[in-house]
Amino acid sequence: MAVLTPELRAEAERIKARYPAGRERSAIMPLLYLVQSVEGRVTQDGLREVASLLGITTAEVEAVAGFYTMIRLRPTGRYVVSVCTNLACALRGARGVLEAARRTAGVPTDGELSEDGLFTVHEEECLAACDAAPVVAVNFANYDRMTEATVSELIEALRRGEEPPPARGPFPGDFRLVSRLLAGVPESVGAGAPEATATAEEPLR
Amino acid sequence: MSVEPEPVTLTIDGKEVTVPTGTLVIRAAEQLGIEIPRFCDHPFLDPVGACRQCYVEIEGQRKLFTACTTEVAAGMVVHTQNTSELAHEGQVANLEFLLINHPLDCPICDRGGECPLQDQTMAFGPGESRYIEPKRVYRKPIPLSPLVLLDRERCVLCARCTRFCDQISGDRFIEMFARGAGQQVAIAAGEDFRSPFSGNTIQICPVGALTASTYRFVARPFDVHVADGICGHCSAGCNVRVDVRRGEVVRVLARDNAEVNDAWICDKGRFAFRAADGPGRVTTPLIRERGLEPASFDEVLGRVAEWSRGARVAFLTGGRLADEDAFALSKLARVAFGTNDLDHRRAFHGGLAEELEAASALRVTYRDVERAGAILVVGLDAEQEVPILHLRIRKAARRGARVFVVHSRETRLSDVAEHLLCRPGQEGAVLERLIEGGAAGSDEERVARALRTAEGAVVLAGSLLAEHPLATDVALRLSRRLGAGFALVPRRAGDRGALRAGVHPALLPGGRRLAVASERAEVEAVWGELRSSEPGRNGREILEACARREIDVLFLVGVDPLRDVPDAALARRALENVPVKVVQSLELGELEPYADAFLPAAALHEREGHLTTWEGRSQRTRPVRAPAGLSRPDWEIFAGLAEAVGAPLGFGSVEELREEMEALLAPREVSERPTAWVGAGVPQWLDEVTLFTYPLLVDEGRLSEGASELKAALEEPAFVEVHPEDAERLHLADGGWARVRTGAGEATLPVRVSSRVAQGSVFVPFNQPGLEANRLLSGRFTAAATLEAVPGGGEGARGGEGIAGPEAKT
Ligand code: SF4
Ligand code: SF4
């Protein structure tokens, strides 16, 4: 099943054309983001579509997609809450922040997607802001010096539809939008792609 | 071509060694006989430094270095585990790490007893682990294909398998998925490991993570007999090791030979090893009385001799004979029976090129291909026909060679080569334009220039060229014009040996022309006077003569004309009309109702002998077991028959036979005469649609009998491949059905619409399940055809097993 609309396919071709002939596979990351902006994650169909766009095997695409935590292969919420648990953050209470985030978001034990499908909460490696530990990122925008209380507030605010300002820069918007931004393709292109909401978790492969 | 790199001198464990710049420390150590433990390092793969096992200490450096990724430097002083406590400790620690998640299930692991991890843990490792936590657990094994099984718990993430697929075969179906502790070798959901080279990943996996479905729980290294053999499936001549357990072949492995197959073999060579142990094998001589009845060899040979005395006798052979067999047959036919009606060929090149090959006057080797600056492949689908040559062409491309393919169908070289697609039979015309330099601004002009300017070009001509009587010589001529090497690449393992031996109506051993007195005399000096100097009938003419009852006794040696000859109707008529048919083979198969006598031949791994590669390299193959039952090497049967007719061949042992071969088969210089090709433009014809066919690697061929896993992995049911524009014109849809009609017959086949195939031509594989394509042919591997759409498949269709293009997966 095609994931990209014809307009987005044309965008994909444009992205591909940025790279020298014979090196089109370098377009793999922007294309994955593009697919992610449509699906809210990257499904097998999405991987296959990227593979066929680049003329490589699906395995090659999945190898890259699986390496980067920004590319989500499992059902994913509208907000991806990444809690850094590396050393600096760990020493300043990241474990508790993570637990609070999971609790507030309503993530079942052993899962990462909240029951309402709104949040994905997962552990992240160093977010490169150790001076502001513990750090939490929502859709890749950092929130500094979080505590159990502030992370819960943050999540509640998101649930109410508010846009709490991150430590730097504007609020990034939902996960699809952010993915679109990272793909370098304006939101307006190919609008009207089918809505897909995340539901039950798929088992890990 | 390139300048030799500067030599560098360094010291390893106190010993000096001088190696070229760029050499890796691990290789330099090997030259001194110093073994550094390793898992990911492989001499034929690019270094990656993934396993961290090969730590060495380098004086003046603060940290340990991985020997497999570190290049030598002048004056470098290296200490391996032998002279450095630090390096030793590093290696021990690393082994402990590698084993943390390793299941240590050696007792049930197929690798047990020949496992580098086991061996190196014993040799260099800690012996004991401090790890007491639960280990990572995965479901095991998971099939990557019907041939290759993956046990992720055992994997040490060395990336040998994935690098092989990336760098060597180019079939990038398996990859490293995920990261960290969860990293694993994997295949994408819904994709198959559809590579004809997949088995190599099993062999180079340094642990038991990749195992072969054919070898699961079958044997341990200490309960097999092994022998060094040569693969008999194609003319690549791969060096193999054959493992036999309790008399049965259970495994074939590649042997390293950098001159031939590097460290690789194809999946057919590796997994199609059961044919000689199959239910169809007949190992007793048979003679037709009321039915075919067992008899002694002497009795059958006596009867055959009786039938043949004074009769008109002809010999057809297949492609599996060893060089010795071919030579003995060439002598038998000419000396004992006085006939020149003998042929081994399926495609008739004729011309000068063939003669030069027969004389061993053309010398292109794997190394020449590997080092070539440009390679032109014509009428050859190397991946399917001579797979290891395909890998060598890819290797050349990786080293910078420009590769061009003139063919009617895009081959799997497409990611490294430029294809000039043309209709079958028109290759000669394309080549001619390349000789002329190509029209201004055309692709051909560009290709011609690239070939002209390349350093060390090579032209490789395949059997599809034989479809045009002049094309092969045009290819030869082009190579001469370019100053390029030229090789006529036959498909079958015995083809080159048979051509050299003179299993040919017009050529005697060493390519000496029968009709030329001086050349004939050289053979007569060894064989005595030959009865006839008239060239005999070629394979096709022999069958025609049989059909007209102009031949009395037809010997079928390792050949089944009903299946092998591109004219099934003619084959049948021939068998029905020739009075006596003598079958010499491993089995009777469909020839059972026709055979008047059967002589059981030994399989390749049951006898001593040589096979000659497409390059002309003769390689020795050794037996791993005795001939089954009463079967004998073909040459011995020929010798016995010669005795029975009272004209002994004069050799009682392989040694004597080889002495005579050496005398007659030494490479000869052949003065190059102008060929039939006159440069006036090779004639062309244009059918509405030209059907063409050649055998795919994994098909219904008899040598692949019993290879069920191989077939499940790689065999495709018959199909017809049509260019999109032709499909539109003929109203054919991808996945639909077409009735294909030729002058010889018709078949209903699933349609694949693909721009891989040249416009105006359609491809059907020669012998896939569902179609013996020779029913559509009248002597050539091409035919004029018409196609019409058949709604829903029609009567000719086979019951709907998954017949669909590979694209049709969801
Ligand atoms: S499966 Fe074998 S070859 Fe492949 S990475 Fe694992 S250990 Fe290495
Ligand atoms: S390439 Fe040819 S010779 Fe080598 S293993 Fe395959 S079939 Fe055998």
Ligand code: FES
């Ligand atoms: S450790 Fe958390 S941001 Fe660096």
Ligand code: FES
């Ligand atoms: S052998 Fe050197 S790192 Fe693996």
